[in-house]
Amino acid sequence: MLAGTGHELAQLLHPVTPEEFLAKYWEKQALHVRGTPEKFARLFDRKRFDQAILHAGFDKRAPASFGIHAFWRNRHGLYAAIEIAPDQVREALTSRTTVCVNDIGAGDEGLSVFAAHIKRQLGLPSPVRFNCYLSPPGEGLDTHYDARHATVIQLSGRKLWRYSRLPAAAYPLRNAIVEQDGRVRQSDNKPIKDVPTPDESQFEEVMLEPGDILYLPPGCWHNAKAGDDSSLALNMACETVGFFSILGPELERVLQNRVEWRSLVPATLATPAGAGAMPPEVKEFISSRVSELRELLGKLAADEAELERLWRRSSTSSPHFTQARPASEVSLKPGDVLQRTEPYPLPFVVRPDAKADAPAAVYVYGANTEVALPGDALPLVRALAERQRFTVSEVESWPGVRLEQAHDVLKLLVTRGLLRTES
Numbered sequence: 001m002l003a004g005t006g007h008e009l010a011q012l013l014h015p016v017t018p019e020e021f022l023a024k025y026w027e028k029q030a031l032h033v034r035g036t037p038e039k040f041a042r043l044f045d046r047k048r049f050d051q052a053i054l055h056a057g058f059d060k061r062a063p064a065s066f067g068i069h070a071f072w073r074n075r076h077g078l079y080a081a082i083e084i085a086p087d088q089v090r091e092a093l094t095s096r097t098t099v100c101v102n103d104i105g106a107g108d109e110g111l112s113v114f115a116a117h118i119k120r121q122l123g124l125p126s127p128v129r130f131n132c133y134l135s136p137p138g139e140g141l142d143t144h145y146d147a148r149h150a151t152v153i154q155l156s157g158r159k160l161w162r163y164s165r166l167p168a169a170a171y172p173l174r175n176a177i178v179e180q181d182g183r184v185r186q187s188d189n190k191p192i193k194d195v196p197t198p199d200e201s202q203f204e205e206v207m208l209e210p211g212d213i214l215y216l217p218p219g220c221w222h223n224a225k226a227g228d229d230s231s232l233a234l235n236m237a238c239e240t241v242g243f244f245s246i247l248g249p250e251l252e253r254v255l256q257n258r259v260e261w262r263s264l265v266p267a268t269l270a271t272p273a274g275a276g277a278m279p280p281e282v283k284e285f286i287s288s289r290v291s292e293l294r295e296l297l298g299k300l301a302a303d304e305a306e307l308e309r310l311w312r313r314s315s316t317s318s319p320h321f322t323q324a325r326p327a328s329e330v331s332l333k334p335g336d337v338l339q340r341t342e343p344y345p346l347p348f349v350v351r352p353d354a355k356a357d358a359p360a361a362v363y364v365y366g367a368n369t370e371v372a373l374p375g376d377a378l379p380l381v382r383a384l385a386e387r388q389r390f391t392v393s394e395v396e397s398w399p400g401v402r403l404e405q406a407h408d409v410l411k412l413l414v415t416r417g418l419l420r421t422e423s
Contacts (some may be wrong), residue, residue, distance in 0.1 A: 004117040006343030012118070012151070012213065026149075027217050030165050030204065035211025040153055046232055048108055049101075049132060056107030057086035063319075065103040065129065071141060072097055079142055089134075093230075096136045104132040104234075115236065116318035120344065124238060125245045125314030131235040135159065140225040143200065144177040145169075149238035151215045154208040158227035162203040167219030169195050171240055178221075208233070246314045254296060261289065305351040309363055309370070312347055316365040330411045334393040337422040338410065342366050346385040346418075350378060367417035373409060380406050384413075389422075 005011075009018050016025075016033055025031040056062040069081040070092040081100070084092060092099050105112035111130045119128040140159065145168060152161070169176075172195075175187040182197045198221045207227065208214060216222055218240055255261040265286070268279040300306055332338075340346065346364065353360035359375035364384075373381065379400030395406045413419040 004113060004343060006117070006121070008114055008117040009121040012153075018121070021215075025215060025217075028166075029217065030163055030220055031213075031215040032204075032206050032208075033213045033215075034209075035213065037210040039211035040155055040234075043114065043153070044108065044111060044130075044132075044155055044234060046134075046156065048110075049104070049134065049232065052104050052107030052111075052132075053086040053089060053101055054107070056104070059107070062106045063103060066106040067102045069100045069102070070097045071100065093134065093136055096139055098133060098135040098139045098141065098226075101132045101134075103129045105130045111234075112319060118236065119238075119318060120316065120342075122238075123315045125311065126239045126241045128236065128238050131237055133231070133233050133235060135224075135226040135231045135233075137226055137228055137230060140231075141223060142177065143198065143221055143223040144175060145172065145219050145221050146175050146216070146237075147172045147218050148240050149215075149218060151213055151236040151238075152208065153234040153236065154210055154212045154214075155232045155234060156210055157229045157231035159208045159224050159231040159233060160205070160227065161208055161214055161222060161224045162200065162205045163214070163216060163222035164198060164202070164220050165204055167217050168198060168221055169219040171242075172219050246310050249314075250300075250310050251293070251296065255292070258292075260285075260292075305349055308349045312349055312363070312365045313370055316347060317368050330414045332392050332407060332410060332414075332421075334391070336392045337389065338392065338414070338419045339389045339422055340366075340384075340387075341417055341420050343388070346381070348381050348385065351375070364413070364418065369416050369418070371413065371416050371418065373412075376402075377405065377409055380409055 013021050013033060016031065021031070053068060056066050057068060068084050068086060068089065070084050070088075071079040071081055072095075074080040079098075084099075089099055105115055115128045115130055119126075122128075135157075143162075169192075173186075176184055176192055176195065177187070178197060179185055184192045184195050184197055186192055200221075203221070206212075206214065266279070266281040268274070268282060300310075344366075346366065348365065349363040350359045351361040351363070353375060359378055361375050362373045362378050362381050364371045364373060364381060380395075380398070383395075383398040383401060392407075392410065395401060395410070396403050398406075410419065414421065
């Protein structure tokens with residue numbers, strides 16, 4: 001991860017504290033915070049918008065999450081998203097069309113780094129990314145809700161927002177819109193029976209100005225229209241991929257190494273006699289895989305260290321990799337100053353040894369990686385967790401630390417990007 005202050009969340013929410021935000025608002029209700037025009041002046045602006053869409057729009061390595069869409073009204077009077085190229089944005093805006101850039105951080109490193117730090121500070125396993133909305137005067141989007149956490153950051157211009165304070169549905173599976181006849185429809189065009197048409201007379205109303213933020217939990221109805229000038233706003237989206245983002249990769253990692261989980265379900269020929277029953281070989285195959293999955297889940301549930309490793313790996317990862325250095329290039333001298341590459345307490349997990357009092361292993365996290373160390377490195381890891389900066393010679397005085405081992409561990413952590421030498 002690239003440099004950050006470690007206080008991005010607090011700066012975003014100020015004067016609301018992160019503790020108050022999590023206790024009263026996160027997942028529960030909308031929050032509007034007034035700011036000043038200077039609050040986000042250095043975060044993003046129209047010039048960087050133009051640069052970002054050109055940088056990512058013509059980059060074949062851009063992630064699939066990046067895309068530029070113009071919201072035109074269709075023949076039914078509803079907004080429809082049409083994907084456009086970077087060189088079509090000006091034409092779309094001239095036609096009084098709102099332009100949305102999904103994952104604009106793909107073209108702006110500063111935004112991606114900011115989002116990565118927000119993810120880290122909230123301890124989220126799911127991605128956090130920025131979308132950006134540029135709306136001509138009087139334009140915006142009709143009433144809908146999103147299936148993710150959304151924090152709107154108003155950068156320039158003004159925009160009138162009307163929204164429900166509470167979610168209409170808890171963690172909905174998909175986005176939803178209100179059609180002109182009042183019916184609620186999911187983004188996959190299927191009707192929703194258990195979500196009533198919102199009473200917009202009960203909506204809160206606020207004019208967002210530069211420096212303001214508006215947090216909306218998943219499922220909060222809202223609509224927005226730009227004021228007399230064009231509106232530029234970021235939408236920080238916390239994707240709600242749920243617990244599968246933690247458990248799924250681990251199950252795949254373990255099970256894909258077994259040939260039975262890579263093989264197909266047994267092929268069988270269709271016969272009149274088998275029309276009403278599962279073929280025995282298919283039943284046996286599926287039952288065996290379910291039994292193996294149940295056994296694996298049982299082992300995970302009983303292994304606290306492994307459960308913590310799952311969470312640590314997902315909550316400390318980000319798209320930003322610290323450039324690793326080959327071990328042969330790392331040379332440490334007593335006077336060298338080492339510094340942690342991330343502004344956070346050093347996360348680590350201790351795996352107990354069932355046959356001894358000492359730990360069996362220690363796992364350290366950061367820089368998008370997990371580093372496995374022997375259990376007797378725990379005193380060194382605990383000392384590192386208390387320090388952001390130190391000299392190599394200081395390590396000799398740390399309690400319980402073996403100097404020869406410490407030297408090897410420090411070189412490894414530099415190689416893996418958790419530590420760096422001050423130049």
